Amino acid sequence: MTPLFDSDSSQRSEEQLEEGAMLLRGFAAAEAPVLIDEVARIASAAAFRHMVTPSGYTMSVAMTNCGRLGWVSDRTGYRYTSVDPDTGAPWPAMPAAFIDIAVRAAAEAGFANYDPDACLINRYIAGAKLSLHQDRDEKDAWAPIVSVSLGLPAVFLWGGKRRSDPVRRLHLESGDIVVWGGPARFFYHGVAPLKDGQHPLTGSARINLTFRKVF
Numbered sequence: 001m002t003p004l005f006d007s008d009s010s011q012r013s014e015e016q017l018e019e020g021a022m023l024l025r026g027f028a029a030a031e032a033p034v035l036i037d038e039v040a041r042i043a044s045a046a047a048f049r050h051m052v053t054p055s056g057y058t059m060s061v062a063m064t065n066c067g068r069l070g071w072v073s074d075r076t077g078y079r080y081t082s083v084d085p086d087t088g089a090p091w092p093a094m095p096a097a098f099i100d101i102a103v104r105a106a107a108e109a110g111f112a113n114y115d116p117d118a119c120l121i122n123r124y125i126a127g128a129k130l131s132l133h134q135d136r137d138e139k140d141a142w143a144p145i146v147s148v149s150l151g152l153p154a155v156f157l158w159g160g161k162r163r164s165d166p167v168r169r170l171h172l173e174s175g176d177i178v179v180w181g182g183p184a185r186f187f188y189h190g191v192a193p194l195k196d197g198q199h200p201l202t203g204s205a206r207i208n209l210t211f212r213k214v215f
């Protein structure tokens with residue numbers, strides 16, 4: 001049989017990781033080039049920046065946002081804002097292609113009528129990482145987080161409800177989506193330091209789109 005696409009990540013499969021957590025391999029493989037074009041467009045209006053945590057540490061991951069709300073961090077804390085603090089302008093609108101893939105992935109994982117109001121865009125280069133943390137700045141605890149991996153592969157780390165719970169490693173490639181909802185919504189998670197590499201879509205970077213329903 002002739003494959004539709006020549007990359008492995010276009011081989012779609014589904015796996016339940018946990019109650020409420022679903023891995024959709026290759027779900028966004030066909031859309032990946034369009035999603036990357038949209039990221040470039042967003043970044044031309046709201047540039048990637050390295051935010052500072054409340055403890056004064058500069059994050060190795062570069063971030064920007066689109067949608068009605070964007071996640072920001074500085075010395076005073078974490079929060080969602082409707083304007084980009086770097087420009088004073090509203091965050092760029094969520095592109096139709098973003099909403100479409102997020103809504104379809106959420107539905108596939110059993111979450112109907114997903115209506116994200118925020119999309120955090122993370123950019124990793126070699127060595128960049130995200131330490132183990134929980135996402136708990138969102139008021140809507142029922143809605144899932146939808147995570148779309150693009151470009152270089154990464155090792156995703158995920159534990160449990162407590163920081164001390166054992167951590168599992170999950171290899172994520174371009175086009176893979178993970179939907180985190182239900183009991184898994186507040187689990188600890190992170191990303192291991194990115195390995196050097198080159199990807200046809202993103203060069204030496206990994207991009208992750210993280211859709212959230214804040215309110």
Ligand code: MD3
Pocket residue numbers: 120122130135145147158178180184185186187188189190191208210
């Ligand atoms: C698992 N980003 O921005 S999102 C983040 O690849 C973040 O850039 C990661 O964690 C990245 O906060 C992955 C995936 C994610 C989000 C929320 C979760 C995984 C989760 C909540 C519970 C368990």
Ligand code: FE
Pocket residue numbers: 133134135189
């Ligand atoms: Fe997170």
